[in-house]
Amino acid sequence: TRGAASRAARVLRVGFVASAANELTQRIVAEFARRRPGWKVELTQTAWDDPTAGLAGGTADAAFIRLPVPGEEGFGLEVLLTEPRWVGLPLGHRLAGHDVVDFADLLDEPYVAAPAGTGRWRDYWLALDERAGRPVTIGATAHNPDEWLTAIAHGHGISLTPEATARFYQRPDVVYRPVRGVSESQVAVAWTPQPSDVVRDFVAACVQQARGGLPARSPEESEDHAPEGR
Structure with a gap:
């Protein structure tokens, strides 16, 4: 499968819509590279027909999404930033x-x-x-x-x-x-249930950079959270 081929090539497929995680994106990719030497993040922009940025169709291992999206209850989610x-x-x-x-x-x-x-x-x-x-x-x-x-x-x-x-x-x-007079917008990193260790490392990099470079949660906390979603 394409997913297996990507793993063999040490590529993490990350979907996004529009500006991804804004200015955090480059910092997140750099932090992931530090955690996973030799791995490459392949960022792919999706059309607005799919606001899950490839997660729902299985073409992304993780995604930067703008909440709310259809079916988000079935994903793991970490909100990274909020803006007007x-x-x-x-x-x-x-x-x-x-x-x-x-x-x-x-x-x-x-x-x-x-x-x-x-x-x-x-x-x-x-x-x-x-x-x-x-x-x-x-x-x-x-x-x-x-x-x-x-x-x-x-x-x-x-x-x-x-x-x-x-x-x-x-x-x-x-x-x-x-x-x-309108509510704010949230950007989240999202992933499917039972994520791989590589996806977990990417999520941890996202959370760390969203917190201004502070360490993310412990692996045990991430384990408890990842399949559950928000």
Whole structure:
């Protein structure tokens, strides 16, 4: 199988969506290399049709995901960072000049959405839980960051997005602003039940770097936690 071949080649397959673990990503990979000399982390970006970043389909050994995702109850999860949700607006939008945008002012805007099959992940980025029952208008559907940016720039809709998007996905025709009145976004490292020792070492590297380089939990604590999830 591909998984067995990857192990023979000493490659750990890590999926991600968009900005992975933000600025932590390189530090995590470096810490994993220190723990597992000779191993390589193969980072693969997945389309937004799969917010589990390859875990659900078995094409990733671990993944950086944006919670919530469908089926997350079946994964082990460690939250690595939390950040505010901002909004992406086309240049010249009526709200682009605001320092902070109230979510109430975005309720009647058309949205650029993730594919419908992504369920709760799509719902979260449409902030359905914070709309008090008001319906949302979908102006466009995007399957990856480039489609998303293009749809916003062309005025097909606006979109909630992590704060980090303003750093990782800058465009001259898209403006990012903080949003007041919506919950924050969480980035987690995720893995399937019964992880290998190599996956455990990767998770430990993630947790250590998320804590600012402090040691991760003991192997015994990780053993208790890994199959259980959050």
